[in-house]
Amino acid sequence: MQVETSSSKYGAKHYPDGIRDWKKEGNYFCFYTTETILEIRVIADKIIRFRYAAEGSFQRDFSYATSDTLEESPIAFGIKEWEETFEIYTDELKVFIARDNLRITISDKEGKVINQDEMGYHWQHYLLKGGKIQYCSKLVQEGECFYGLGDKPTELNLRGKRLENYGTDAYGYQKDTDPLYRNIPFYYGLHHGVGYGIFFDNTFRTIFDFGKEREDACSFWARGGEMNYYFIYGPDLLEVAESYTKITGTPELPPLWALGYHQCRWSYYPDTRVKEIAKEFRKRKIPCDVIYLDIDYMDGFRCFTWNKEWFPDPAGLIKELAAEGFKVVVIIDPGIKVDTDYAVYQEGIKNNYFCKRADGALMEGDVWPGKCVFPDYTNPEVREWWSSLFKSLAETGVRGVWNDMNEPAVFEMGSFPEDVRHDYDGEEVSHRKAHNVYGHLMSKATAAGMKKYLMPNRSFLITRSCYAxxxxxSSVWTGDNVSSWEHLWLASVQCQRLAVSGISFTGSDIGGFIGEPDGELYTRWIQLAVFHPLMRTHSASNETGFNQEPWSFGPEYEKVVTKFITLRYKLLPYLYTTFWQYATHGTPMLRPLAFVAQTDVATHNCSHEFMFGDSLLISHVSEKGMQEKAVYLPAGNWYYFWNDQKYAGAKEIKVKTPLDEIPLFVKAGAVLPEFPEMQYTQQTPVTEMLLHVYFDDTEVKSVLYEDAGDHYGYKNGQYNVIRFKQRSTAQQFYLKKQFYINYETSYKNHRIIVHGLPFKPTTLVVDGQAIALLPENLLADNTVSFVVPRNFEEISMK
Incomplete structure (x- = not known):
């Protein structure tokens, strides 16, 4: 073992020396130096796990991040010995391990370097707090860009940044505030058109340096635990994203109503006020599916209770709201009030379920109820107990839960002291190791409880803090943001970053949680949020009594806001299909342009433009009074959603931005499904599904997924997957459909609207049967509209 002398209070830095022995067992390869062991595990042809034991013994191989369904599936792999290196190979990668110092070089099968150690793995004793600080440094390749790391509120490309993961209640955070709420130690590298990812599965405080300290080095390290990371090869960035989600798991499908519009405020009370809000939505014909109850619905902020004065009949209230198409989501925090007359506190004390300090005293801290204690969610017995507490809420009719304050946040203290002890599924650790997974495991237990007691219906969960x-x-939101134009831009960047960090079901507090937006800012925020998987307005109480409902800013803004929330509901078939792609393959719902056009260097720093799913490109209006905006379009042809004007991509264009429009483009060739207008997702059965088809003379594939929108029948095959392929020419339009059908929809017909035809058709042929086109089928601007049976297979027009 080579040792570097250091006067640092952390002790000397240690580096591995030469390899003395090695062995292979199945898909494991172990390399031994004097003290260090390197374990390389071939998970798949494009996924390699690296794990280091600093002083000859590994820690427990345990993770709260990885999916139980992760299967190791390498097709072919082996090892070769060379004079200076060992080479582990798969069908896609070559991993070279230097004999003299364990440094790693990873190339593709042609030998092109993808990722390369700089100093590589090294460590030092953490003399102040115990354990070891685990380091790894990589060379920054020419022109390399970096993405990922969850909710960081900074430029999309992280080159030149240093960032850390240590869940923090960052109230009123600003651009470049760090750390924030979530802890996602996963990043992407992109250089020379090739993408890869590194997932550093370590729950201690982790730090990532993307060339800030030294321009030619990218480093990541943790103040404890083990150096344990997965290398994921693309070469496409979206492939990396899918592989990362293969490692950490895909979500279940949410209930369709959870993709509708959510209205929240701190706080709606009493029950008569909640009813007024619901009534106002229906009266004004503004679509909405969800109303939230913040902490004031509880009795003295005691979790799992109701304020009997303000909510004397919660089940009756929820039933009344349900009759109008509203679901109710309630907040639950981790802090349990110290109160000997409070059943939840009594149970937790009796069974030793609450966190303790190092000397055995209860971990106590002030939160909303006053003095509180906190469940140890790292204990599986506590998680099971916590799950059981949701029975009463589910029986009352609550359909979703909002986990807040779970970084964990504690008034005055900020968070738990590091000496707090945790079970950690039998390991017994300090809070240094458990901090970044505290909220993660709270939400896991919450989700398990709601799922159990709401069966056969699907539940909904939103959490503020979590781990990979x-x-x-769970879904997440971006936290306690601010009513400002900068925060509108941050909302777009943070949601894109979270999506490519595995968490697509995300959104921001529309209009800002802190402060009061004017009508223009709120309207522009609504327009962006239409294209975020989670669409929720949320705001704080304040002395002026200002409300942040869609009608709060006057008729001019209400009209535009209503138009866009209505558009959200019309696009639900497309949004739900995009969620199905995410749940099935791990494909991010929101895709930065660098992830869909990575060989185009002009996209590498684009943050205003992003794709939602396969076919929609959005560039939100991010400045007050903006009347025109420059938008970068990737290669290909694009239709402007509002007027069908066609643009060629791989360049920047300019579009007008009146208040009632947002730059929105549809990929040429796409089939975009739409619902008819509705006020909530279960209002009436859909009688006709619209298919907007955008003409292009290249072959383009689209997909539509359908199921009941609730319950779990889809897991037993009760769903439809309809695949479209448009293959048209300048003289003929042609659309072919293939499908898996095992769910009976309420509609029998499609209204097909073909946009941008380069010719005026006279004949429509549906499954071989010719049908004359009438004048009413021929709309303005080269658009044709007609109705066909749902089970059609081929359509052509000449």
């Missing part, structure tokens, strides 16, 4: 893999059970 939380997408398996």
């Amino acid at each position: 893999g939380a997408q398996r059970w």
Whole structure:
């Protein structure tokens, strides 16, 4: 073992020396130096796990991030010995391990370097707090860009940044505030058109340096635990994203109503006020599916209770709201009030379920109820107990839960002291190791309880803090943001970053949680949020009594806001299909342009433009009074959604931005499904599904997924997958459909609207049967509209 002398209070830095022995067992390869062991595990042809034991013994191989369904599936792999290196190979990669110092070089099968150690793995004793600080440094390749790391509120490309993961209640955070709420130690590298990812599965405080300290080095390290990371090869960035989600897990499908519009405020009370809000939505014909109850619905902020004065009949209230098409989501925090007359506190004390300090005293801290204690969610017995507490809420009719304050946040203290002890599924650790998974495991237990007691219906969960893999059970939002134009831009960047970090089901507090937006800012935020998987307005109480409902800013803005929330509901078939792609393959719902056009260097720093799913490109209006905006379009042809004007991509264009429009483009060749207008997702059965088809003379594939929108029948095959292929020419339009059908929809017909035809058709042929086109079928702007049976297979027009 080579040792570097250091006067640092952390002790000397240690580096591995030469390899003395090695062995292979199945898909494991172990390399031994004087003290260090390197274990390389071939997970798949494009996924390699690297794990280091600093002083000859590994820690427990345990993770709260990885999916139980992860299967190791390498097709072919082996090892070769060379004079200076060992080479582990798969069908896609070559991993070279230097004999003299364990440094790693990873190339593709042609030998092109993808990722390369700089100093590689090294460590030092953490003399102040115990354990070891685990380091790894990589060379920055020419022109390399970096993405990922969850909710960081900074430029999309992380080159030149240093960032850390240590879940923090960052109230009123600003651009470049760090750390924030979530802890996602996963990043992407992109250089020379080749993408890869590194997932550093370590729950201690982790730090990532993307060339800030030294321009030619990218480093990541943790103040404890083990150096344990997965290398994921693309070469496409979207492939990396899918592989990362294969490791950390995919979500179940949410109920369709959870993709509708959510209205929240701190706080709606009493029950008569909640009813007024619901009534106002229906009266004004503004679509909405969800109303939230913040902490004031509880009795003295005691979780799992109701304020009997303000909510004397919660079941009756929820039933009344349900009759109008509203679902109710309630907040639950981790802090349990110290109160000997409070059943939840009594149970927790009796069974030793609450966190303790190092000397055995209860971990106590002030939160909303006053003095509180906190469940140890790292204990599986506590998680099971916590799950059981949701029975009463589910029986009352609550359909979703909002986990807040779970970084964990504690007034005055900020968070738990590091000496707090945790079970950690039998390991017994300090809070240093458990901090970044505290909220993660709270939400896991919450989700398990709601799922159990709401069966056969699907539940909904939203959490503020989490670790990698939380997408398996929860959505997130970007936290306590501010009513400002900068925060509108941050909302777009943060949601894109979270999506490519495995957590697509995300959104921001529309209009800002802190402060009061004007009508223009709120309207522009609504327009962006239409294209975020989670669409929720949320705002704080304030002395002026300002409300942040869609009608709060006057008729001019209400009209535009209503138009866009209505558009959200019309696009639900497309949004739900995109969620199905995410749940099935791990494909991010939101895709930065660098992830769909990575060989185009002009996209590498684009943050205003992003794709939602396969076919929609959005560029939100991010400045007050903006009347025109420059938009970068990737290669290909694009239709402007509002007027069908066609643009060629791989360049920047300019579009007008009146208040009632947002730059929105549809990929040429796409089939875009739409619902008719509705006020909530279960209002009436859909009688006709619209298919907007955008003409292009290249072959383009689209997909539509359908199921009941609730319950779990889809897991037993009760769903439809309809695949479209448009293959048209300048003289003929042609659309072919293939499908798996095992779910009976309420509609029998499609209204097909073909946009951008380069010719005026006279004949429509549906499954071989010619049908004359009438004048009413021929709309303006080269658009044709007609109705066909749902089970059609081929359509052509000449």
